[in-house]
Amino acid sequence: MRLPLPAAGSPWPELKARMLGLASGDVRWRDGKTAVYVFNAGPEVEQVQKEAYALFMSENGLGPAAFPSLKRMEEEVVGFGLSLLQAPEGAAGAITSGGTDSITMAVKAARDYARKAKKVAGPLNLVLPRSAHPAFDKACALMEIEVRRTPLVDYLADPAAMAAAADAATVMIAGSAPNFPYGLIDPIAALSDLALDRDLWLHVDACVGGYIAPFVRMNGVDLPPFDFELPGVRSMSADLHKYGYCAKGASTVFFRSAELQAFMVFDFRDWPGGRMVTPTLAGTRPGGAISAAWAVMNFLGVEGYRAKQALVTEARARIEAGVTALGFSVLGAPRLGIVAFTRPDVDCVALWSKLRERGWFTGVTTEPKSLHLMLSPIHAEVAQTYLADLAWALGAVGGAPGEEARYA
Numbered sequence: 001m002r003l004p005l006p007a008a009g010s011p012w013p014e015l016k017a018r019m020l021g022l023a024s025g026d027v028r029w030r031d032g033k034t035a036v037y038v039f040n041a042g043p044e045v046e047q048v049q050k051e052a053y054a055l056f057m058s059e060n061g062l063g064p065a066a067f068p069s070l071k072r073m074e075e076e077v078v079g080f081g082l083s084l085l086q087a088p089e090g091a092a093g094a095i096t097s098g099g100t101d102s103i104t105m106a107v108k109a110a111r112d113y114a115r116k117a118k119k120v121a122g123p124l125n126l127v128l129p130r131s132a133h134p135a136f137d138k139a140c141a142l143m144e145i146e147v148r149r150t151p152l153v154d155y156l157a158d159p160a161a162m163a164a165a166a167d168a169a170t171v172m173i174a175g176s177a178p179n180f181p182y183g184l185i186d187p188i189a190a191l192s193d194l195a196l197d198r199d200l201w202l203h204v205d206a207c208v209g210g211y212i213a214p215f216v217r218m219n220g221v222d223l224p225p226f227d228f229e230l231p232g233v234r235s236m237s238a239d240l241h242k243y244g245y246c247a248k249g250a251s252t253v254f255f256r257s258a259e260l261q262a263f264m265v266f267d268f269r270d271w272p273g274g275r276m277v278t279p280t281l282a283g284t285r286p287g288g289a290i291s292a293a294w295a296v297m298n299f300l301g302v303e304g305y306r307a308k309q310a311l312v313t314e315a316r317a318r319i320e321a322g323v324t325a326l327g328f329s330v331l332g333a334p335r336l337g338i339v340a341f342t343r344p345d346v347d348c349v350a351l352w353s354k355l356r357e358r359g360w361f362t363g364v365t366t367e368p369k370s371l372h373l374m375l376s377p378i379h380a381e382v383a384q385t386y387l388a389d390l391a392w393a394l395g396a397v398g399g400a401p402g403e404e405a406r407y408a
C-alpha cells in the first residue's frame with residue numbers, strides 16, 4: 001500500500017498521543033494477560049531497559065574502535081552468559097539481534113567448520129528433533145542445508161533417531177533447553193555423548209532457557225545437564241530478550257572455543273569501502289540493545305534473577321495444579337517457564353479463542369492441540385484469575401470444569 005508522507009511534520013506530543021491511541025488495541029501485557037511474545041519482569045526492569053536503551057540508542061556496535069563503551073558492555077554481557085552456562089576457559093560469544101540470528105550464525109559457523117576444517121564436500125544436512133524452533137529451518141533454507149527432523153519420544157528429542165539420521169554430511173545436531181512447544185529440556189547429555197562418539201557439532205538452543213535455567217537450578221530445582229558442562233556441546237544460543245528480561249533485539253550466541261567462533265565471523269575486504277568485519281548477521285548493531293542488556297543484567301544480578309525466576313516457576317506450579325484440577329493433563333514435566341496442557345474431550349483452540357474474550361493472549365501447541373503459556377514473573381500475581389477464566393471458558397465451550405475447580 002502506497003502512503004504519501006505527510007507534507008508537513010507534526011508536533012511530538014500529538015504524535016505520542018496518536019501512538020498511544022494505536023496501542024489501545026494491543027494485548028494488555030502490562031496486566032499480565034499475555035503469555036507469549038512479552039516477558040514482563042515489572043515496571044522497574046522496564047524503566048531500566050528504556051533508559052539504558054535511550055542512552056546508547058544512536059551508537060553502533062559495528063564500530064568497536066569508535067565505541068569502546070559498547071565493546072566493553074558486550075564483552076561483559078557475553079562473559080556473564082558464558083559463566084552462567086558453565087563454559088570452559090577460552091570459550092567465546094557475541095550479542096546478536098535475537099534467537100533467530102544466534103541460531104543462524106551458529107549454523108553458519110558449523111557449516112563453515114564442516115567445509116573448511118572437516119573438508120566435507122557436496123550436500124549438507126542438519127539433524128533436529130521435531131520440536132526444534134523453525135529458526136533452524138530458516139537458517140538451513142538460507143544456506144541450502146537439508147533439514148532432517150526426527151520424531152519425539154514423550155515430547156523429547158530421541159537421541160537414537162537422531163543418531164540414525166546423522167551421517168558424514170551432517171553439519172550439526174541440535175537439542176533445545178527447553179523446546180518451545182512443550183517447555184521441556186531435551187536429553188542433552190545423551191546428545192552430547194552422540195556428538196562426541198561421532199564427532200558431530202552439537203548446538204543447544206537455550207534461547208528460552210539460557211537465562212532462566214541457571215537460576216532455577218540455583219533455586220534448588222534439579223535440572224538435567226544441558227549446557228557447556230557437557231563436553232559434546234560446541235555452541236549455544238540464549239536470548240537476553242526472553243528470560244534475561246532485556247530490551248528486544250538482544251540474544252547471545254556462544255562457542256566452546258574462540259577457534260570455533262572464528263567460523264562465524266564474516267571478514268570482507270574486496271570492495272572500495274575498506275575491510276568490513278561483522279561478527280554476527282547484522283551490519284549496524286543497535287547500541288541500545290547492548291546497553292539495555294548490560295544495564296538489566298547488572299540491575300538484577302544473581303539475587304534479582306533468582307527472585308524473578310522463582311516467581312515464574314511458582315506461577316507455573318500453581319497453573320499446573322489448577323489446570324490438573326480442571327481435568328487437563330500437562331505435557332511432560334516442565335521445570336522452567338513454559339507449560340502446555342491438554343484435555344482430549346475439549347477443543348483447546350476454541351478455549352484459546354474464548355479466553356481472548358477475557359483479554360488473555362496466550363499460545364497454542366498443535367501436537368496434541370493444547371493451551372500453551374510462556375510465563376513471566378507477573379503471572380504469579382494473575383495465576384488465579386487465569387484459572388478462573390479458564391474454568392469459565394471451559395464451561396462456555398462445552399467441557400464441564402472438574403469437581404475440584406473452585407477458581408470462579
Ligand SMILES: Cc1ncc(COP(=O)(O)O)c(C=O)c1O
Pocket residue numbers: 097098099100101103133135176178179180205207208239251
Ligand atoms: C526455543 C526457541 N528458539 C529460538 C527462538 C527464536 O527466537 P527469536 O524470536 O528471538 O528469533 C525462539 C522463539 O520463541 C524459541 O522459543
